[in-house]
């Protein structure tokens with residue numbers, strides 16, 4: 558994963574952030590997306606997406622391959638030109654200067670590259686870029702935030718390593734650390750469990766839920782619908798570049814909807830005290 562961008566006037570400090578960095582209990586901000594459209598090389602990729610991303614909650618963005626999940630996330634951070642409007646709390650995101658936007662929204666992209674030889678700590682410190690003066694060096698506070706972010710993502714032991722030598726799962730944690738060091742109000746994750754073993758997947762998904770207590774709004778593109786059922790408070794279903802359903806996962810991710818959207822045979826079963834989706838080829 559890579560990250561991109563959030564000015565967090567009331568963002569809680571990460572665990573371990575120095576006293577001076579504390580900014581009090583945060584008020585979370587949500588996103589209201591209206592009529593978002595993206596055209597790439599003459600092809601309509603997003604076709605008027607309307608979606609709410611509730612504040613201080615985990616929202617799962619689900620949908621088949623090619624439905625537009627990554628495109629939506631990239632458009633939200635301003636990495637792609639898009640039509641429509643996006644409001645972050647009471648502010649028009651599209652009118653926000655890029656640097657301000659980068660202090661408020663962070664994106665960890667799917668399978669981001671990273672062959673460049675650079676220490677892990679330096680990669681994580683990149684997350685501080687929108688917070689420091691344009692030509693300023695990293696301060697002691699930046700360093701403390703980066704180290705706290707590494708700890709939170711379970712990547713402290715990687716801090717002295719060369720990023721280029723890390724495994725896919727290790728890189729994933731470093732990219733997550735970089736996004737956390739950005740101290741965003743909205744953290745967007747594109748397939749955050751890619752490359753991670755089962756325990757690490759549960760760690761990262763658990764972390765997304767913990768972040769709610771810090772006033773962070775999470776929007777995560779997920780392929781595993783059972784992860785969405787278990788970890789998300791809200792789900793937005795994309796199909797063919799449109800949002801076709803949204804709401805609490807247990808209500809939205811019915812066997813019927815999943816069968817139709819993914820073209821599989823899906824049903825819900827109860828196991829171990831929870832509802833699970835079971836899928837077979839159509």
Ligand SMILES: Nc1ncnc2c1ncn2[C@@H]1O[C@H](COP(=O)(O)OP(=O)(O)OP(=O)(O)O)[C@@H](O)[C@H]1O
Pocket residue numbers: 597598600602620621622623624625626627628629
């Ligand atoms: N530059 C481009 N020109 C034309 N089509 C593009 C371009 N970039 C992406 N697309 C298409 O846009 C569609 C949506 O892609 P996107 O990566 O947003 O889907 P996704 O839902 O994230 O898919 P996946 O689950 O496979 O990651 C795909 O059909 C893709 O091929």
